[in-house]
Amino acid sequence: MKPFIYDYTLERLREWMNEAGQPAFRADQLFDWLYVKRVCDFEEMTNLPKMLRARLAEAFGFVTLSEITKFESKDGTVKFLFGLHDDHAIETVVMRHNYGNSICVTTQVGCRIGCTFCASTLGGLKRNLTAGEIVAQVVTAQQLLDETDERISSIVIMGSGEPFENYEATMDFLRIMIHDKGLHIGQRHITVSTSGIVPSIYKFADEGTQINLAISIHAPNDALRSKLMPVNRRFPFEEVMESLRYYMAKTGRRITFEYALIGGVNDRPEHAEELAQVLQGMLCHVNLIPVNHVPERKYVRTPREDIFEFQRILERAGVNATIRREQGHDIEAACGQLRAKHMEFQAR
Ligand SMILES: C[S@@+](CC[C@H](N)C(=O)[O-])C[C@H]1O[C@@H](n2cnc3c(N)ncnc32)[C@H](O)[C@@H]1O
Numbered sequence: 001m002k003p004f005i006y007d008y009t010l011e012r013l014r015e016w017m018n019e020a021g022q023p024a025f026r027a028d029q030l031f032d033w034l035y036v037k038r039v040c041d042f043e044e045m046t047n048l049p050k051m052l053r054a055r056l057a058e059a060f061g062f063v064t065l066s067e068i069t070k071f072e073s074k075d076g077t078v079k080f081l082f083g084l085h086d087d088h089a090i091e092t093v094v095m096r097h098n099y100g101n102s103i104c105v106t107t108q109v110g111c112r113i114g115c116t117f118c119a120s121t122l123g124g125l126k127r128n129l130t131a132g133e134i135v136a137q138v139v140t141a142q143q144l145l146d147e148t149d150e151r152i153s154s155i156v157i158m159g160s161g162e163p164f165e166n167y168e169a170t171m172d173f174l175r176i177m178i179h180d181k182g183l184h185i186g187q188r189h190i191t192v193s194t195s196g197i198v199p200s201i202y203k204f205a206d207e208g209t210q211i212n213l214a215i216s217i218h219a220p221n222d223a224l225r226s227k228l229m230p231v232n233r234r235f236p237f238e239e240v241m242e243s244l245r246y247y248m249a250k251t252g253r254r255i256t257f258e259y260a261l262i263g264g265v266n267d268r269p270e271h272a273e274e275l276a277q278v279l280q281g282m283l284c285h286v287n288l289i290p291v292n293h294v295p296e297r298k299y300v301r302t303p304r305e306d307i308f309e310f311q312r313i314l315e316r317a318g319v320n321a322t323i324r325r326e327q328g329h330d331i332e333a334a335c336g337q338l339r340a341k342h343m344e345f346q347a348r
């Protein structure tokens with residue numbers, strides 16, 4: 001199979017042009033066709049010489065995401081189930097806020113991390129997505145928004161998969177997204193979420209970007225975190241915290257801690273107090289998320305009043321905390337749920 005043109009950063013396209021005996025500016029023209037004009041056919045790139053268009057078509061393919069289903073929520077959230085060339089399915093969600101539109105992208109088909117509350121991991125990991133397959137989710141969604149003159153202004157890497165186990169593809173995706181000659185998404189408007197893959201956190205800290213980092217913490221201590229997230233046995237709580245301290249010292253950037261509240265499991269006042277103690281004095285923010293129901297799991301949601309109490313305990317200790325506003329609840333926007341249903345349906 002030919003490589004996807006979306007797999008290539010502008011720097012790599014320049015190298016390719018150089019090897020093909022073309023001036024570097026041809027790569028910039030190509031990049032503009034791909035990400036500013038959002039054209040998906042080399043033949044339409046009319047300021048490139050005909051011979052070059054033919055060579056590009058010979059060397060590269062486009063990622064085609066077939067729309068298996070699309071659900072639109074009352075609040076404007078749109079959830080796509082896209083089919084890939086090898087018949088795998090992935091989810092992408094577009095959320096509309098009063099400050100702009102954001103997209104939640106998937107980085108792997110499934111996930112091998114095995115968090116006990118997550119639908120994405122139910123069938124294990126099938127494969128990594130290439131950078132181009134992550135890019136295609138944004139371009140395809142943006143093409144649809146072009147029809148109503150809307151723009152994607154922020155990205156969260158919070159769809160299925162662990163981005164830091166598909167590190168290089170995720171970084172190339174980010175390089176393509178932030179480039180000022182392409183879609184030019186502001187770095188501070190992008191968030192990468194990880195379950196805590198420690199070596200990648202160090203690597204990411206050294207990249208020198210302004211991109212936000214979120215950590216799925218979900219427990220205030222080692223023992224409970226290991227129960228909820230088996231990855232904690234590979235990279236224990238304290239090692240994760242140590243890597244985050246390095247990240248903060250290196251980048252000066254605030255970290256977001258994601259904490260899904262699960263009724264009776266990690267949502268008691270003593271959990272809030274322990275978490276407050278661990279995070280006190282850290283440049284951080286806690287995002288409290290009422291756990292999304294996953295039919296295969298028995299977890300229940302924390303009552304509203306207890307969520308507020310959890311938040312109050314953190315705030316009283318000086319730890320900034322917000323409760324995530326839920327979007328697309330009526331369309332099962334919780335990541336992995338739509339794909340899990342699709343797989344179940346196919347297996348029948
Ligand atoms: C699906 S993960 C993808 C990114 C990365 N693998 C991670 O764990 O951070 C994105 C976020 O969704 C959260 N999540 C997964 N299942 C959830 C559920 N049932 N309810 C609420 N949040 C959930 C994760 O903990 C994580 O914070």
Ligand code: SF4
Binds near residue numbers: 115162
């Ligand atoms: S929460 Fe993230 S790391 Fe955990 S299983 Fe789901 S996608 Fe994988």
